[in-house]
Every structure is written in structure tokens, then in C-alpha cells.
Amino acid sequence: MPENNNKQQAVPDDSPNSGDSVPSAEKRARTSMAASVPSVQTLGINQWYLSDEFMDAFCKAFTNTGLEDPMFSIKQEQNDGEGIIVSSPFHTGKLRSIFPKKFLHGLKNELSELNWHERLNDLYWFHQTDDLALNGRQHIKALRDYLSGEEFVGFMERITGTELARGYLDLAAQRYKKGNHLLCHDDDVHRGKLTRKIAYIIYLVDEGWSDSDGGALGLFDSDKNRYPTEVVSRILPEFNSIGFFLTGMVSYHTVEEVTVSKHDQERWSVTGWFYGPATSDNTSSDDNGIPPLPSSVLPQVLLLDESPLASEDQTEWAKWINTDYLSQAIQCQIQATFLEQSSVELRDFLRPEVYTSLVSSLGEPFWDQAQLRGPAHLRRYLEAEPASDCSVVNQLSTFFKSASFGRLLAALTSLDFVSASQQIRKFKHGHYTLIHDQAIEPAGLDAVLSIQNEDPEGGDASSSEWDETWGGAIHYIADKDELLRVSPEKNSLSLVLRDEGTLRFVKYLNHMAPRERQDISMVFIEKPSSDDGEDASE
Structure with a gap:
């Protein structure tokens, strides 16, 4: 959300670290690609997503502001790959079967061993790890290195048509327990020459997660004044999928309340942002172009x-x-x-x-x-x-x-x-x-x-x-x-x-x-x- 809105800042989907400046993001997110962990050094995404066929088709739809299909989809049955674009209220992508399942299970095990902190204020209630930028555990480091590496950053640039900076990445993990939530906000934070460009969410929920369990990513429509009105589209958490969208002045979203029937069921995710150069499309001299509240x-x-x-x-x-x-x-x-x-x-x-x-x-x-x-x-x-x-x-x-x-x-x-x-x-x-x-x-x-x-x-x-x-x-x-x-x-x-x-x-x-x-x-x-x-x- 814009810094001059709520006192508490929030994440694409979960994290409260949104108030960080670019200098601190540089310090946090600058990653070293030199040393790979042997057991997981071959980490990569579903190879079909890296094909020209997929990337060209997905980018054409994602960058088409006049996309009429409320839910664009391109599938590849062999590897269970599917790229989805929810077109309203703003284009939001979802890629299914993105990583090797075995790797994500190992990642979740490592995350479970970390210290988790309860985050509670007016905007949200959930549990979060410390920043993962310097965590040296095998799966966590492998994921961080891959997400910030040229292959994945270049991939995200190509399928979204958005220029991204190298060496800048926010990364943290969240657990939403029964009753936990994140209310309406956007992720539009910019300082100096860099701004958040893409918010991402890697879902680590149980494979049987259903709509009745809650925790969906709700997308808000906006009125003529660019104020959020109501949720018009929802994206259900799904194990081994990644959701993403461009941050901006109307990228209002929420993590709907988790309504699981069992107290030991939790909505797990890893979230953060990719950064890019600030442009006239996402910065403005008049308080982000949004009029004062009446x-x-x-x-x-x-x-x-x-x-x-x-x-x-x-x-x-x-x-x-x-x-x-x-x-x-x-x-x-x-x-x-x-x-x-x-x-x-x-x-x-x-x-x-x-x-x-x-x-x-x-x-x-x-x-x-x-x-x-x-x-x-x-x-x-x-x-x-x-x-x-x-x-x-x-x-x-x-x-x-x-x-x-x-x-x-x-x-x-x-x-x-x-x-x-x-x-x-x-x-x-x-x-x-x-x-x-x-x-x-x-x-x-x-x-x-x-x-x-x-x-x-x-x-x-x-x-x-x-x-x-x-x-x-x-x-x-x-x-x-x-x-x-x-x-x-x-x-x-x-x-x-x-x-x-x-x-x-x-x-x-x-x-x-x-x-x-x-x-x-x-x-x-x-x-x-x-x-x-x-x-x-x-």
C-alpha cells in the first residue's frame, strides 16, 4: 500500500515489511549466486513454462489491457502445467505445478524449524518468519538464489512485460492459522529510483486445501476515485502454485480469513516482491495520483x-x-x-x-x-x-x-x-x-x-x-x-x-x-x- 495510507504496511499477500525503503531492501535482498547447495542445486521451474510457446502466449494475454476473457488459461497436460490470468479487476497470474513437489516439502520442513513471530495490528493477524535473505538452510537458500537469479527474473520479465532490477528481492514465509487474515491494502511502495513492481505468493498449503478453508487472495474493484469497493475475484491457495500481479495505485487485495475446521490446519506461503525502475506509470507527484479521502x-x-x-x-x-x-x-x-x-x-x-x-x-x-x-x-x-x-x-x-x-x-x-x-x-x-x-x-x-x-x-x-x-x-x-x-x-x-x-x-x-x-x-x-x-x- 502507499506509505501515506495505513500506519501499518503490508505485503502482496502477507508480510508486514512493506514499509522498508529501497536502501534497506538492497541490504536485505542482495543475494549471492556463487555458492549452490549440492543437494538442490538443480532447482528450477516446470520446463514448459520456459518455452517460447508458453511465454509468448501468456505475455500477450497478460499485457493485453482489453483482455475480455475473465479467466485466460493455457495448459500443458503432460506436466500438469497451467498458466492462468484473472483479468478483473487487475491482471493477476497463477502458475500451477511450478516447482518439484519434493523440493517444496523439504522447504516446508526447513521453514517449520524457524522462529515464527505473531504479527497483529489493525491490518493483519498472522505468523511470520524473520527475513529469509541471509538464511543458509539448503532449501531456503536454493529458493532464494533461484528466484533472484537471471533465469527466473528474466522469466518474470518476459511473461509480464515488466522491466525488473537484478539483485533485489524480498522474501519471507507466513502461516495463517484459524481466524488469521490480511485486510484490504495495495503494495504500492516506491522510493527513489526503484519501486516494487511484482508481488508474488508461493503457496505451501496442504494439498487438500479447499475453498471452505478460507485464505483466498481476494481482489478488489475500485471506484472512479480509485478507492477499493468490494472483492470481485478470488484466487484459492493451491499447493505448488505461484500467484503474482503488478503492484500499483489500484492493486487492492486481501487475504481472506482462514476458516479451517481444525486448529492444526494452516495456510502456509512464501511471499515477497520483485523491484524495478520507477516510472510515470507507478509514481506521481500528487500523492500517488489518488485524491484525498472525503x-x-x-x-x-x-x-x-x-x-x-x-x-x-x-x-x-x-x-x-x-x-x-x-x-x-x-x-x-x-x-x-x-x-x-x-x-x-x-x-x-x-x-x-x-x-x-x-x-x-x-x-x-x-x-x-x-x-x-x-x-x-x-x-x-x-x-x-x-x-x-x-x-x-x-x-x-x-x-x-x-x-x-x-x-x-x-x-x-x-x-x-x-x-x-x-x-x-x-x-x-x-x-x-x-x-x-x-x-x-x-x-x-x-x-x-x-x-x-x-x-x-x-x-x-x-x-x-x-x-x-x-x-x-x-x-x-x-x-x-x-x-x-x-x-x-x-x-x-x-x-x-x-x-x-x-x-x-x-x-x-x-x-x-x-x-x-x-x-x-x-x-x-x-x-x-x-x-x-x-x-x-x-
Whole structure:
């Protein structure tokens, strides 16, 4: 993905090393072809792929921007070779039976003996080896030497019609376990005279891997603004195959969640990039040629409604809020905790009858008119507007946007608020938010009311604790350090003071979650201090 997009960079298919500069790539990826390992020195690809017949036919199709066939295929039955091109949304190649199977089994055995690191952030969750550039194990070294050697680099140049640099290669291995995933991103990273040109994925999954096991490479279509919309093509992982595509400004893709039934089943792969000279096709002086995200991706901040009056606060608060939180002594205790920790969780926040009515009102009919929020490289969730009626949703929403509620928050936090944003959200399986440089939320007090629906079969699913392996928690980070994690909880209001150096995201809600996440998410903005001068009054 472009460096100015998500804080966390990602790979063609899996690796988080995408933020590396070309100088570090040079240091990492410069390979020596001098010493071959005798036992695997004859490593090569299926010889049919090196024939003029195949390379000419494949290149003609791959470089044909008007290719009408949604899936071009050229086969050679004798060696089980098949070259496939998925034409939409961008040309993506796949070569089946690419390497000797015995070699790949040996490679996988060597990889299994390495140290694996769990990679987890807003964008991805998987396990990865260290960089393989200097690994001296026989099969790993043989693969690295061959991929960076003239035969294979020249082959990739010829079948894609793309000029590549010699001596530059990224290489790492990934394991995706149950629930692991990599969300929507592109691999467009360039610096100086070199840029990533081709992303590749060598699949090492079990030979019986099926569509129901998940982990497909999903390819996103883009709208007129070049923002990703939805997955329109999928490439299933297949043992002994290699997938590849040209990186660029619209090469948005995802590794779909692994949904294996057995916990010991894993999606293995070796991935990386080939580099090439930066050209006008893949660089631009105007932020990669992609327009800034519209202001609508952030909720609108409005002044708090002055009605009801401060003299009516106690009566208004008592209509909605658990009476325990209206005691001055309790408020002082909460304030002390908040001042010490910059966060506090208020369980059973709404009156029981109010919460029960709210849950009932937020059934499926309420969400029928909700909008699916995107673009996909930033967020995926449903957002609904309260109806203009006397329903509890509308009344509670109005109360939360009032100066009266702001004064209650002031009693709990010692902060003075003048404006706020509000969203009524629903996160279903596959929904998330991502951190994006062009969509940084204003600093303020996050006030999120968590709402748990009843189990569809009639049981109270909200009675059991939320398992963090399901995703769906709000993560707060500063730089690369996680500061706080807030999981959904029945009728709980979390208050978190977020300064300009703190960012947050809702982790991808995976298929293991037995229920959805619903909330009313608000950000309250403090009254500008008088020290800010004229700017504070604007």
C-alpha cells in the first residue's frame, strides 16, 4: 500500500515489511549466486513454462489491457502445467505445478524449524518468519538464489512485460492459522529510483486445501476515485502454485480469513516482491495520483444541544442513567480513576429498563436502511441514523448529543465539552476499522456505549464474556505500542481520553464470534482554552 495510507504496511499477500525503503531492501535482498547447495542445486521451474510457446502466449494475454476473457488459461497436460490470468479487476497470474513437489516439502520442513513471530495490528493477524535473505538452510537458500537469479527474473520479465532490477528481492514465509487474515491494502511502495513492481505468493498449503478453508487472495474493484469497493475475484491457495500481479495505485487485495475446521490446519506461503525502475506509470507527484479521502469518512462534529437547561440535569440524567452514577461520591471516585488512568469503564450504565428497550429497538428491522461504510482500505461496518420519532433510540441519541450529557461527563472526567460526533454502528463478521493517515480522528474523549443483542436462538448471548480471539475490540495505540484494549460488554460505557498521539481501531470481527458488535460511538471535544488565542474561537 502507499506509505501515506495505513500506519501499518503490508505485503502482496502477507508480510508486514512493506514499509522498508529501497536502501534497506538492497541490504536485505542482495543475494549471492556463487555458492549452490549440492543437494538442490538443480532447482528450477516446470520446463514448459520456459518455452517460447508458453511465454509468448501468456505475455500477450497478460499485457493485453482489453483482455475480455475473465479467466485466460493455457495448459500443458503432460506436466500438469497451467498458466492462468484473472483479468478483473487487475491482471493477476497463477502458475500451477511450478516447482518439484519434493523440493517444496523439504522447504516446508526447513521453514517449520524457524522462529515464527505473531504479527497483529489493525491490518493483519498472522505468523511470520524473520527475513529469509541471509538464511543458509539448503532449501531456503536454493529458493532464494533461484528466484533472484537471471533465469527466473528474466522469466518474470518476459511473461509480464515488466522491466525488473537484478539483485533485489524480498522474501519471507507466513502461516495463517484459524481466524488469521490480511485486510484490504495495495503494495504500492516506491522510493527513489526503484519501486516494487511484482508481488508474488508461493503457496505451501496442504494439498487438500479447499475453498471452505478460507485464505483466498481476494481482489478488489475500485471506484472512479480509485478507492477499493468490494472483492470481485478470488484466487484459492493451491499447493505448488505461484500467484503474482503488478503492484500499483489500484492493486487492492486481501487475504481472506482462514476458516479451517481444525486448529492444526494452516495456510502456509512464501511471499515477497520483485523491484524495478520507477516510472510515470507507478509514481506521481500528487500523492500517488489518488485524491484525498472525503471529509465524510469522519463523523460530523456538532455543538452540543443546550436543551435541557442545567437546572434540569438531575431529572434528565435520572431518566436514562443508572442511579449509582448520579451519586456525587461515586462521581468523585470515577473522576479520580479517570484522572489517574485517562480511561474508565462504567458497567450497567443505562437504567435496566432503558437498556432492555434499546436492545429491543436495535433489532434487524432497525438496520434495514443502514449504510455500509467504506472505502474498504479504511473501514467496513453498518451505520444507521435514528428515525425522527419518539423511539428510545432517537431519544437516547438526542440525550447523548446534549449539553446536559456533556455536563455529566464533566462531572466524571473534570473536562469541559462543547461539541461531539456520534455514530450508531453495527459490526458483523468481516467488519473492521483501519488507521489511515488521511482519516485521523480529532483528539477528544471517546465515549462508546456497548450494546449486545440477545442470541438469535433466544438465549442471552450478552451474558457471557467477549473472547478477544473473536476480534471486535477497540485497540488504542501510540506509535507501535498498544495502550489499551476495550472489548464489547453488555450495557457498558467506556470513556477514554485520546490525545493527538493516540490512535484507535476496531479489530476485524472474525467468523469465530458468535454474535455481532453494536455500539453508539461518540467523540466529545473539549472547550478550547483561552491560551489558544484567536484560533481557539474559530
